[in-house]
Amino acid sequence: MTPLPESQPDPGFEPLSDAFADDPYPTYARLRDHGAPWYFAGYDIWLLSRYEDVAAAAVHPACVRSPEAVMTPDEIAAQQVRDNWHNMPHHSRFVQFSLLNADGEVHQRLRRMIFNEFRTPSLQRLHAQTQVHVDRLIDTVIDAGAMDFIEDFAARVPGPVIGAFLGVPEEDCAPLRQWSDDIVQYFDIDRSDARKALAEKTTTEFYDYLLRLSDERRRRPQDDLISRLIARYDAGDLTEDAYISTCMLILMAGHGSTIDILGNGLAALFAHPDEQQRLSAGPSLMTTAVQEMFRYDAPLPFFHRFAAADFDLNGWHIRKGTKLGLLYGCANRDEAVFAHADCFDAGRAPNRHIAFASGPHVCLGNHLARMELDIVFSTLLRRLKDIAPAGESVRRRGLSVRGFEALPIAFRAA
Ligand code: HEM
Known part of the structure; x- marks a missing residue:
């Protein structure tokens, strides 16, 4: 087996640059062409870029999320300081710890507790509600003939949907977007003190809100996920940290990512007018088109793993303790798996x-996310026509998220 290489070409990997935000795919292609895992010193991480390597690491039992398998508590504390993740009492209890960051038995137990909530019957109940919500949003913009697709539309989609899924009343959903944004952004590589203070303050506000909502549900339980979780907490099946972090994870995991994929999906259609036309003419393609939006421009392109033991990955010898970066968004453009990988194909199957x-750790919310996209794009294409870009769009910067700050569009009522 080959050890990880000591010297490497420079693929010009600058994930905080504007050029990377505008179009990371040429950089990703250079990483894939290099073939070997590539060491990114800025993050002390080995990046996996080829589909076969990323997919193999995601399922490998030696690849874990939590540093506990590879570091002593003192080493973790020192790492927290280096990453500026320390002295964040609420953030460390409810965000740095969650089922997403747990492994083995702890992870399976938490995941099993909520798994059934994400199955089709629960989602069918949400379908009609989501359709009404999306139609109302379109009612608010349809006469204007132009909007910023992100601010005026996409950003308003997921809050009430995930809120209804968990049991947050509609009138309380407004701050959810800002809360998840402030917290999730701290997972990216900008770890400034200002961002840190904001992430901790926001986590504290979010925690206080969830405590108030929990008291309310304790007094008057409803047929919702939060009422079922609070009953498990009160029965001693969940610690407070596990209870709160699970609620926060559900409310945050599908928030910014849904806004981002809505923008990425629309921009993909703009970049491929024939495919936009094909989808307008044949809405039965929507299921494959939505999958293709996720493949073509993934909103959460990067997650990490730690090697909990020495192991071999497609010929590379990975030593215990190595931190690996799984570039999902890069793997999804790998020509070895996807023909014409840089082209958007609304009918791509298999995908x-x-x-x-x-x-x-495969996403629990993937059916919910795809249902939302299906409803949004079906409704947009049915109720609006001549949807087109109408000004300069602005991309978000960062490695962990990919989306737009602004995406101005024009349209006419159909
Ligand atoms: C909209 C687009 C979404 C994308 C692209 C996405 C992507 C992902 C990915 C890549 C992971 C695995 C992270 C890893 O490899 O370490 C994940 C995990 C997760 N996602 Fe999503 N997600 C989305 C929406 C949602 C929604 C709507 C929800 C819930 C309402 C959700 C809930 C979760 C949860 C709970 C986990 C943790 C699963 C575990 O660790 O076992 N996601 N998601």
């Missing part, structure tokens, strides 16, 4: 993309 990961 083995890994925008929702695979293995033990």
Whole structure:
């Protein structure tokens, strides 16, 4: 087996640059062409870029999320300081710890507790509600003939949907977007003190809100996920940290990512007018088109793993303790798996993309996310016509998220 290489070409990997935000795919292609895992010193991480390597690491039992398998508590504390993740009492209890960051038995137990909530019957109940919500949003913009697709539309989609899924009343959903944004952004590589203070303050506000909502549900339980979780907490099946972090994870995991994929999906259609036309003419393609949106421009392109033991990955020898970066968004453009990978194909099938990961941490919300996209794009294409870009769009910067700050569009009522 080959050890990880000591010297490497420079692929010009600058994930905080504007050029990377505008179009990371040429950089991703250079990483894939290099073939070997590539060491990114800025993050002390080995990046996996080829589909076969990323997919293999995502399912490999030696690849874990939590540093506990590879570091002593003192080493973790020192690492927290280096990453500026320390002295964040609420953030460390409810965000740095969650089922997403747990492994083995702890992870399976938490995941099993909520798994059934994400199955089709629960989602069918949400379908009609989501359709009404999306139609109302379109009612608010349809006469204007132009809007910023992100601010005026996409940003308003997921809050009430995930809120209804968990049991947050509609009138309380407004701050959810800002809360998840402030917290999730701290997972990216900008770890400034200002961002840190904001992430901790926001986590504290979010925690206080969830405590108030929990008291309310304790007094008057409803047929919702939060009422079922609070009953498990009160029965001693969940610690407070596990209870709150699970609620926060559900409310945050599908928030910014849904806004981002809505923008990425629309921009993909703009970049491929024939495919936009094909989808307008044949809405039965929507299921494959939505999968293709996730493959073509994944909104959560990067997650990490730690090697909990020495192991071999497609010929590379990975030593215990190595931190690996799984570039899902890069793997999804690998020509070895996807023909014409840089082209958007609304009818692509099969489509083995890994925008929702695979293995033990595969996204629980993937059916919900795809349902939302299906409803949004079907409704947009039915109720609006001549949808086109109408000004300069602005991309978000960062490695962990990919989306737009602004995406101005024009349209006419159909
Ligand atoms: C909209 C687009 C979405 C994308 C692209 C996405 C992507 C992902 C990915 C890649 C992971 C695995 C992370 C890893 O490999 O370490 C994940 C995990 C997860 N996602 Fe999503 N997600 C989306 C929406 C949602 C929604 C709507 C929800 C819930 C309402 C959700 C809930 C979760 C949860 C709970 C986990 C943790 C699963 C575990 O660790 O076992 N996601 N998601």
